[in-house]
Amino acid sequence: MTTSLRASAAVGPEARRPPKILYVLGTQRGGTTIAGRVMGQVPGFAFLGELRKLWQVGLPEGRRCGCGKGYEACEVWSAVLPKVLAATDAVQAQRWQEAAAPDRRSSLRAWQLSRGGGRAGKPAVQRYESLLAATYVALAEATGARVLVDTSKLPADAVLVSHMGDVDPYFVELVRDPRGTVHSALRRSGDMAGLHARQGVAGSAGWLVRHLAATALRRQVGPERSLMVTYERLVSDPRGVLDEIAGLVGEPPLEGPVVVDGRVALDVAHTPIGGGRFGPASVELTRDDRWVGALSTADRVVVSALTWPLARHFGYRRSPLTLEEPA
Numbered sequence: 588m589t590t591s592l593r594a595s596a597a598v599g600p601e602a603r604r605p606p607k608i609l610y611v612l613g614t615q616r617g618g619t620t621i622a623g624r625v626m627g628q629v630p631g632f633a634f635l636g637e638l639r640k641l642w643q644v645g646l647p648e649g650r651r652c653g654c655g656k657g658y659e660a661c662e663v664w665s666a667v668l669p670k671v672l673a674a675t676d677a678v679q680a681q682r683w684q685e686a687a688a689p690d691r692r693s694s695l696r697a698w699q700l701s702r703g704g705g706r707a708g709k710p711a712v713q714r715y716e717s718l719l720a721a722t723y724v725a726l727a728e729a730t731g732a733r734v735l736v737d738t739s740k741l742p743a744d745a746v747l748v749s750h751m752g753d754v755d756p757y758f759v760e761l762v763r764d765p766r767g768t769v770h771s772a773l774r775r776s777g778d779m780a781g782l783h784a785r786q787g788v789a790g791s792a793g794w795l796v797r798h799l800a801a802t803a804l805r806r807q808v809g810p811e812r813s814l815m816v817t818y819e820r821l822v823s824d825p826r827g828v829l830d831e832i833a834g835l836v837g838e839p840p841l842e843g844p845v846v847v848d849g850r851v852a853l854d855v856a857h858t859p860i861g862g863g864r865f866g867p868a869s870v871e872l873t874r875d876d877r878w879v880g881a882l883s884t885a886d887r888v889v890v891s892a893l894t895w896p897l898a899r900h901f902g903y904r905r906s907p908l909t910l911e912e913p914a
Contacts, residue, residue, distance in 0.1 A: 605755045606727035607734040607836050610745050612801035613761040614794050616771035618818035622761050623738035624853050624865070625821070625845070625872070629829055631838055633732035636858025636865065638722065639739040642684045645859040646677035653861030663857035666729040671722045680718055686711035688743035694800035697742030701807065712747070719744070720753040730857070734836055742800035749808055757836050758808060760801040762901050763818035765794045765894040766887060770878035773886065787886050791893035798897055817901065822874045825851070846872055 609626065613619045620636070627634025636653060644650060651657050658664040672680075687709070688696060700712070726735055737748075748756045769790040805813040814835055821828045830840040845851060851872050856865035882890075891898075891905065 607755045611738040617763040619738040626736045631733040633730040634856040637739045641859035642680045650860040651862040653858030653865030655863030663729045667725040670725045683715035687715035693741040693743040700746040720751045758813040760815045767878045770882045791890045
């Protein structure tokens with residue numbers, strides 16, 4: 588049974604309320620995808636993946652839905668796209684997105700938007716915000732979900748979501764130990780001369796800037812609209828985390844188990860890109876701490892030096908042999 592079909596049982600007066608948007612902030616290689624997929628298993632929730640990629644690459648490059656079907660054949664996107672593209676087209680939508688909330692320097696853009704300097708009176712910002720809100724509403728109608736989980740991660744988009752009048756926004760900042768985040772990124776880079784060191788520095792700086800922006804947004808919207816969750820706690824105590832998230836958005840706690848025999852059963856997710864990557868699956872939910880034995884001393888020193896004050900604020904410890912649960 589797909590997420591959309593399971594959620595569709597809730598269609599009725601409740602479905603006509605503004606959809607609740609659970610926007611997940613975080614970094615690349617920070618665990619947002621598995622976190623979003625697990626959140627999508629909560630009754631009434633639907634995992635969207637990185638929605639902003641619909642305009643960024645999905646439509647421009649002719650990608651396929653996470654279910655594996657083309658947009659025109661997908662039960663969700665075939666209902667959503669005619670509505671949101673009725674008054675515009677994919678090319679214009681991409682231009683609005685790039686002008687309003689570009690992928691690069693999203694944290695700086697979030698700071699500008701949150702202070703009104705990049706928002707008021709800017710047609711591209713207003714049009715992209717309206718387009719994004721309309722997309723959320725159409726997705727809620729197509730899936731029947733009360734809560735849409737968007738793991739786009741970017742602070743600028745999150746600021747726009749926080750201002751939307753047609754949705755009910757909530758925010759989760761997903762934090763992973765920066766040493767684990769950087770190690771995961773370095774594993775993908777291989778041993779290319781010079782690239783490894785640059786990625787270590789860039790990954791550490793990116794982690795710091797992104798989480799400073801996310802924490803600032805959480806402070807703005809307040810604890811009734813946001814919370815911080817660590818990747819380590821999510822995979823160690825998924826039931827506790829999901830109950831906390833359900834409480835944040837005003838949904839009932841889960842009734843059944845999340846993990847059975849160490850695995851979580853995932854339904855189909857209608858993400859804007861994926862080409863079958865987000866079909867039904869049974870996934871082992873385990874904590875990836877390979878960085879403890881694999882991250883070099885030099886990389887560990889660089890990461891710690893650049894991220895330590897904020898990492899300590901989140902509860903992480905310096906010792907590579909200490910895997911204490913972050914606060």
